[in-house]
Amino acid sequence: MGEQGPLAPGEAWRAVAACFLTTFALLSRHRIHLPEEHVGRRLDFADGTGARVYRETRLGSGLAKDPCTLVVVFRLRLVRGPAHALFRRESLLNTPLFVGFPGFTSKLWLAHDERGRYRGVYEWDGSDRAEHYARSLWRVLALVSEPGSIRYAIVPGLRRDDVIADPRLVEDPEPEAAAWWRTVAGT
Template structure:
C-alpha cells in the first residue's frame, strides 16, 4: 500500500496560499520565543554528518545539504515528511553564498513551531530552487506551519514559486535512504519534491 501523500497547496497548482499576516505574524513570533527555550534547555542541535551530501530529485534537479537542524533526536512520533521549495527574488550567482550564510538568522522562523522535529537545508538547484526537507510530528502541524511560513517567504520570493508537499507516515531519514517508501515514483516538474535515489555520498 502506498504512503499517503498530499500537496498542501491552495489556489493554483503547486502554489501555497499564505495565512493572513494578522494570523501568521504572531505564530512566527511565538516560534522565535520557542527557539530561545529550546536553546536554553539544550534541545536544539546542528549535526554535521549529512552536510555536503546531495539529494537528487525526480524532476532531474539536485540540492546539496548545507545545514541540518534538529530538536532532540530529530525523530517524530507521528512522522510526516514536508518538502518546501521556493525561488528567492533577485538572488543569483555569488549572492547565493551570502544567502546561505545569512540563513542562520532564519532559524527562529520555524524551530519553535509545534511539531517541528528536523530540517535539512539544501542549496539552490539548477533552477535556483531552494528546498527545506523536514520531518514533522503530525501532518496537520506541518500544513499549518507551511501556511504561516509562506507569508514570510512571500516577502522575499518570486511570486508563485513557493510550493509544499507532505508525505504522511514516513521519517525523513527513511525517505532519503529508501525513496520508494514515499509511494510510486514518476518524473517531471510535479515530482519536484521527491528524492529519486538514496542520499549520495559527499
C-alpha cells in the first residue's frame, strides 16, 4: 500500500454529492438491503483486537464482478462509553455517504474495538473504485475522527467473505503494518 490520504477537497465533495443523489435513486428502486447473515459475528484482527458486526448493507446481490476487499478504520473524536451505542444507531443515517459510490457492493459495519476504533469491511467492484471511495470518504471522516486515525487497505482480486474465512489467501510483504486490517483464522 502506498501513501494514503484524501482526495483534493473539491473532487472528494463532488464525489460524495454524486453518491448522495445515486443513493436516493437506489432507495426508490429498493436495491439497498440490510441482511442479517453476518450481524453479531465477531471478527478478530492480527493486531489482537476484534469487534462484532452490528449491521450489513448490501446493494443488489452484493457480489462484485471484479472483486476486492476494502477495510477502512477510524477512531471517532469524543465518542466514549455509552456514546458508542448512540453512534451505532445513528450510523444508519450515514448510508447515503457510501452506497451510491460506483463499485459498492456490500459493507460489514463493525462496532468499536478495544482501542475505540471502528472498521468497515467492504466488498467492492474494482480496486480503483475502492481507492476513489476511500480517499473521498477520508474527507467526511476527517470531520469527526481523531487526526491520524484514518487508514484503509485494499486487497484486489479477493471477495470480502473469502478474505475473512481464510486470511492465508492474502500475501502481505509487511505483515506487521497490515495487522490492523488482517483478519485471523477462526473468526
